[in-house]
Amino acid sequence: MVKQQQATLTRVYPLPPFWAADFALAHPPTPGKFVLAELGGALREPLYPAGLAEAQFTTLVRPHHPVTQLLPGATVDVLGPLGHGFEIEGAQRLLLVAEALWLPPLLPLLEAAPNVALVIEATTRALLPSPTRIPPAVELHLITQDGSAGHLGTLEQGHDNDTPLRELLPWAERACFACDPVRYPALARLVRETRLHPGADFAQALVQMPLPCGVGACEVCRVMTRHGERRACVDGPVFDLLALDVT
Amino acid sequence: MSWIELAPRHKMGLPIALPVMPAAGAFGYGDAYRGLIDETLLGAVVTHPVSPRPRHAAQGTRLATRGPDMVIHTGWPNPGVRAVIREYAPLWERLTVPVIVHLLATTPAETSSACAQLSRVRGVGGIELGLRSGTASRDALTLLEAAEEDSEVPIIVRVPFADVERLAMRLARAGADALTLTAPPRAILPVADEEEPGALTYVRGRLYSRSLFPLLLELLSQWVRRLNVPVLACGGIATPEEARACLALGAAAVQIDALLWREPALLTRIATTLAADAQTTEISEERYD
Numbered sequence: 001m002v003k004q005q006q007a008t009l010t011r012v013y014p015l016p017p018f019w020a021a022d023f024a025l026a027h028p029p030t031p032g033k034f035v036l037a038e039l040g041g042a043l044r045e046p047l048y049p050a051g052l053a054e055a056q057f058t059t060l061v062r063p064h065h066p067v068t069q070l071l072p073g074a075t076v077d078v079l080g081p082l083g084h085g086f087e088i089e090g091a092q093r094l095l096l097v098a099e100a101l102w103l104p105p106l107l108p109l110l111e112a113a114p115n116v117a118l119v120i121e122a123t124t125r126a127l128l129p130s131p132t133r134i135p136p137a138v139e140l141h142l143i144t145q146d147g148s149a150g151h152l153g154t155l156e157q158g159h160d161n162d163t164p165l166r167e168l169l170p171w172a173e174r175a176c177f178a179c180d181p182v183r184y185p186a187l188a189r190l191v192r193e194t195r196l197h198p199g200a201d202f203a204q205a206l207v208q209m210p211l212p213c214g215v216g217a218c219e220v221c222r223v224m225t226r227h228g229e230r231r232a233c234v235d236g237p238v239f240d241l242l243a244l245d246v247t
Numbered sequence: 248m249s250w251i252e253l254a255p256r257h258k259m260g261l262p263i264a265l266p267v268m269p270a271a272g273a274f275g276y277g278d279a280y281r282g283l284i285d286e287t288l289l290g291a292v293v294t295h296p297v298s299p300r301p302r303h304a305a306q307g308t309r310l311a312t313r314g315p316d317m318v319i320h321t322g323w324p325n326p327g328v329r330a331v332i333r334e335y336a337p338l339w340e341r342l343t344v345p346v347i348v349h350l351l352a353t354t355p356a357e358t359s360s361a362c363a364q365l366s367r368v369r370g371v372g373g374i375e376l377g378l379r380s381g382t383a384s385r386d387a388l389t390l391l392e393a394a395e396e397d398s399e400v401p402i403i404v405r406v407p408f409a410d411v412e413r414l415a416m417r418l419a420r421a422g423a424d425a426l427t428l429t430a431p432p433r434a435i436l437p438v439a440d441e442e443e444p445g446a447l448t449y450v451r452g453r454l455y456s457r458s459l460f461p462l463l464l465e466l467l468s469q470w471v472r473r474l475n476v477p478v479l480a481c482g483g484i485a486t487p488e489e490a491r492a493c494l495a496l497g498a499a500a501v502q503i504d505a506l507l508w509r510e511p512a513l514l515t516r517i518a519t520t521l522a523a524d525a526q527t528t529e530i531s532e533e534r535y536d
Contacts, residue, residue: 001281001282001283002280002281002282002283003282004283004511004512038509038510041312041315042312042313042314042315042316042317042455042509043312043317043508043509044508044509079283079511210309210310212310212317212319212505212508213279213508214508215275215279215280215283216275216279217273217274217275217279217280217295217508218272218273218319218321218505218508219272219295219304219321219323219324219325220309220310220319220321222304222321222324224303224304229303229304229324
């Protein structure tokens with residue numbers, strides 16, 4: 001049953017390279033799930049939680065997103081929570097992997113397990129989040145494509161074939177990914193190379209894409225998986241990473 | 248309450264209680280908006296387009312927006328007639344309003360077979376035949392004939408936007424039980440590549456826009472009175488007043504398209520407004536006698 005709720009914007013502020021918006025909402029989405037917000041455009045905008053508290057959530061959006069035009073106190077009509085989110089219950093060692101601009105939906109998981117490692121890739125240092133915003137208990141690994149910070153290379157392949165994921169994937173009990181979906185087949189192959197028998201829920205990947213209706217009516221968000229086509233809005237947006245390798 | 252007959256010439260008829268329903272492709276197969284839209288307030292449920300055989304989703308970018316307008320190219324993915332019937336027949340039987348299955352016309356043989364299968368499903372009150380834009384007149388009439396051959400329920404034909412002038416009268420004379428005017432027009436919009444400033448890709452597909460509404464009224468004003476079959480109006484209808492305007496021009500019912508994704512309540516808001524209107528105005532069926 002789809003819910004329709006009223007969210008109230010309590011604060012909106014720049015948090016480079018994003019803007020943050022805090023909303024009060026009776027039933028906020030859990031990590032990986034989303035709400036569709038009516039912000040005056042042709043379609044509702046999906047908002048993923050980047051921070052969660054009781055009856056409120058924070059979302060991080062790119063500059064010029066319509067949320068940034070709202071004033072505190074504004075009421076926003078939202079549908080949701082929608083979709084299928086991350087499932088990490090019981091994991092003691094959690095690995096989070098993201099491209100910097102796709103990172104926000106993973107942020108609510110930074111303290112979701114006793115041991116968390118976070119790997120972030122960006123083209124250059126300026127696009128990385130400030131390390132001071134990451135809880136000190138999180139083991140942070142930075143990768144830049146130009147070598148301006150952290151490891152030189154990409155998530156899949158570092159300098160001298162030395163990506164931190166080769167060590168961290170065998171260590172983790174669960175791994176959650178938030179990247180451009182075109183990266184997922186290569187990342188799935190990396191998981192297979194480093195884990196002998198990764199379970200179906202070991203590696204979970206968030207597929208961020210346009211979600212016009214959010215309820216499985218429009219068929220715009222079809223994703224090809226090893227089990228056939230699935231709709232990101234109702235069958236995802238979190239999928240088994242290994243099922244996304246259809247190459 | 249006055250019933251609205253969408254297929255007065257068909258032996259079974261297709262009576263609906265209210266002149267409002269979702270358009271094909273906007274509402275899934277009948278269950279997507281459960282809990283949000285009360286389908287008992289609608290005249291009918293029109294399903295996502297179904298093809299005789301399974302279809303995969305289109306590759307590449309499927310959506311482009313420009314202000315309030317959007318172009319969508321999904322490729323009409325669906326599991327095919329047999330799988331759809333297997334999965335949704337129990338739901339359609341339970342719904343309290345008739346289901347109109349939108350069938351993508353392919354070949355005459357496949358169309359005929361699909362109509363035969365669909366029309367025997369309990370709850371299916373009609374079939375809306377979807378023609379590709381630019382379908383030749385002779386092909387359109389052949390497909391209609393094939394659809395009617397083994398169908399036990401009325402056949403509504405959804406006429407492509409650009410083909411109304413060429414096809415509407417021919418289809419009505421050839422025996423279509425009703426016509427939907429129109430399918431969304433074809434259009435192209437560019438999509439900016441966020442990773443590569445200045446780079447553009449293009450999406451070619453169906454245009455959904457409120458700007459279509461005046462064009463729809465123009466078509467209705469030209470055609471409804473000349474056609475001797477009921478017309479379902481579809482395209483950019485976004486308010487109860489706009490739905491009313493379509494009915495005032497002679498449309499038998501209205502279909503609400505992609506605009507309902509942004510505002511699901513629109514469908515029931517229009518339905519309740521028109522229901523209130525219907526209490527004060529008897530809708531005459533004489534025109535179709």
